[in-house]
Amino acid sequence: DSGVTQTPKHLITATGQRVTLRCSPRSGDLSVYWYQQSLDQGLQFLIQYYNGEERAKGNILERFSAQQFPDLHSELNLSSLELGDSALYFCASSADHRTDTQYFGPGTRLTVL
Amino acid sequence: QKEVEQDPGPLSVPEGAIVSLNCTYSNSAFQYFMWYRQYSRKGPELLMYTYSSGNKEDGRFTAQVDKSSKYISLFIRDSQPSDSATYLCAMGRSGGGADGLTFGKGTHLIIQP
Numbered sequence: 050d051s052g053v054t055q056t057p058k059h060l061i062t063a064t065g066q067r068v069t070l071r072c073s074p075r076s077g078d079l080s081v082y083w084y085q086q087s088l089d090q091g092l093q094f095l096i097q098y099y100n101g102e103e104r105a106k107g108n109i110l111e112r113f114s115a116q117q118f119p120d121l122h123s124e125l126n127l128s129s130l131e132l133g134d135s136a137l138y139f140c141a142s143s144a145d146h147r148t149d150t151q152y153f154g155p156g157t158r159l160t161v162l
Numbered sequence: 163q164k165e166v167e168q169d170p171g172p173l174s175v176p177e178g179a180i181v182s183l184n185c186t187y188s189n190s191a192f193q194y195f196m197w198y199r200q201y202s203r204k205g206p207e208l209l210m211y212t213y214s215s216g217n218k219e220d221g222r223f224t225a226q227v228d229k230s231s232k233y234i235s236l237f238i239r240d241s242q243p244s245d246s247a248t249y250l251c252a253m254g255r256s257g258g259g260a261d262g263l264t265f266g267k268g269t270h271l272i273i274q275p
């Protein structure tokens with residue numbers, strides 16, 4: 050158990066809908082990262098937050114957004130969902146923005162029908 | 163050319179064998195290197211972290227980095243059926259700034275009892 054928690058474990062929704070994925074980092078970690086894992090693309094970095102502020106952006110679509118709250122938990126919002134958004138979404142955390150080791154949560158499996 | 167190349171396998175070896183897993187990369191900005199293990203439908207688990215060229219050993223695992231050749235390896239000694247999983251190499255650009263990790267697509271390893 051990495052200490053990173055994610056909810057829900059599974060999410061099934063329809064095209065055009067909006068969903069919110071939640072992540073709680075390890076105790077004491079200030080940085081949260083979001084990744085998408087699909088069969089064809091592998092694990093892709095989406096976005097990073099550090100202590101409530103956005104720090105880095107990767108291959109994140111404009112339909113997706115994230116935030117980190119004062120209690121350091123983070124939410125990833127996915128809107129106008131398409132079939133191709135079906136994937137595993139992982140959250141990872143690290144102690145601070147200078148720490149290179151990232152610990153991953155169990156993931157949320159999103160299915161868009 | 164992808165930034166990180168990793169043979170997807172599957173790689174099947176008998177129990178007790180030494181396993182060699184490899185990744186090549188093209189971006190010389192990568193400064194730190196990690197290996198993650200991922201069981202089916204689970205989150206990636208950090209196995210090894212290295213910052214410089216050379217070898218690092220932890221139990222049955224040895225990570226090797228050759229920055230001049232842009233080549234990294236993970237060796238598993240005395241392999242066990244419980245080592246059967248997908249192994250992902252991951253790389254980061256800077257230890258001092260914000261960034262997500264760049265992953266290989268993973269090698270599916272099967273240890274035959």
